[in-house]
Amino acid sequence: MLEIDGIAAAYGNIEALRGVDLLVEEGGITCLLGPNGAGKTTLMMTIAGILKPRRGTISFLDRNITGMTPSGVVRRGIALVPENRLVFPDMNVHENLVAGAYLRLGKRKSQVQQDIDHVFERFPRLQERSKQMAGTLSGGEQQMLAVARALMARPKLLMMDEPSLGLAPLVVEEIFRIISDLNADGTTIFLVEQNAHMALQVADHFFLLEQGQVTFSGKPGQLSEHEVIQRAYLGKGPQRNQPAADQGRPDRTTLPSG
């Protein structure tokens, strides 16, 4: 569905992505794991059209979307739930939801209302808070609202950047339950996570991104969770597509044991 081929992106002289190849299959949950600074958010921003890649191509449903404007990417059917900046804080919940549907509000007002009703069925808590300012919601509710708003655009592919960031464990579980539900209802999901434990439970396929390169691609069972966590959190440095846990090679970075 989404094909990323040799994408490189940089901030000035610092290369954040150094030739990333990645494939998101239609209908599944694909997960991108990696340590801080690996380039996960940069990749999301590049797909969404906010950053322009230096090299490489991005195609979606067999059409090239490289270098397209963010609004163009949304029109093609990709919605991004960004990290941190989730909602319009000075607008109420209902207004935030409508904001996600502005592209088709002129022509299909009744359809938008239907979608809002639908979203409220899925997120009853948002309906209770419909007239409340989004900035006064709890972190979990804001995350829900951000997901709900992204759904208002009727995306074919929903991209989420660290949906569990800063949330309490119970709320994280709720968010991941929502992700699974959405996927069961037919939305393809591409997820960036640091919470490897939760991500590996829902993912159909996952990639490891380390220092701007994909170093592993496979199914959750193929790499032990221990190994994934070690790489995703500690960033043991690029090790090219090695499904086996231990290759007997000395680590580039040695951490004090204890």
Place this chain on the structure above:
Amino acid sequence: MDDIYLITILSNIGMISFIALSAYLLLVVGEISFGQQAFFAVSAYGSGIATAMWGWPIWLGLLWGALVAGAAALVVAIPTVRLRGLYFSVATLAFAEMVRLIFEIFTYQVEIDGELVGPDGSDGFRDIRAIYDSNVSAFEYMLIIYGLLAVVLIGFLILERSRLGAIFRMIGEDPMLTEMQGLNVTKYKILAVVMAGIVAGIGGALYAHLATYVEPKIFNVMLGVHALAYGLIGGLGTAFGPLIGVAIDIGLLESIRAISGYRMIVFGGLVAVLLIVRPRGLLDEAAMHWLRGRWRGLIRAEN
């Protein structure tokens, strides 16, 4: 009504309200412009030239002034709306100073009834006499000002309930997140700058005809700074906010003679205090949200 002092003050409040609304519209989309006086000036000169030199009727002169201001705003908008924050502010300030300096050297005069009429550089532009020639009294002209202000204000209130108004507020809150909703932020910002230019232009055209005389130094940066401050004092939650700001400054500080000498001290202090305690003004978004809630509650209680 023949209290000319009162009429003058009310007319001033009305005219300045246009430039305050103009700066307010840009504050809503998250841009701080120090240059709205440029569009006020362009329209003052443009409409004055149209009526005093080309002999156009006054209503056509006003329309022309507003259109010229809108066109000038488009010229400014295209290269500047991609600039962020401070850079946009500096660009608008530079543009406004450029306009003022151009008017310092701009000379374009024709002979009418044996007298030279038209802008004469730093000596200004005299005898914009259209309203006196057509026997419009000061009171009638005040009604014209407030009639136009009412039209513009109703336009703002409709805008705030519309899809476009909501998009403007979204851009003001978070342009990148707005872009992610599939909306072309640059296009909407250009539209906002042009609309703001037209609104400032209406005020400028009205001003030129009431004063009958304009000169470049009137349109210095303090006019633009005041225009900005009105929205910041009155509040950014509704178009009534900047009008409250104008009423406080001109209605209270400038008009009460006992304190008028201290006007800038009090005004500056007021802006500083409000920026600390209510950074988005008296009628900010939260206040408007609360007021609308109360209003709905009242209506429900009535029924």
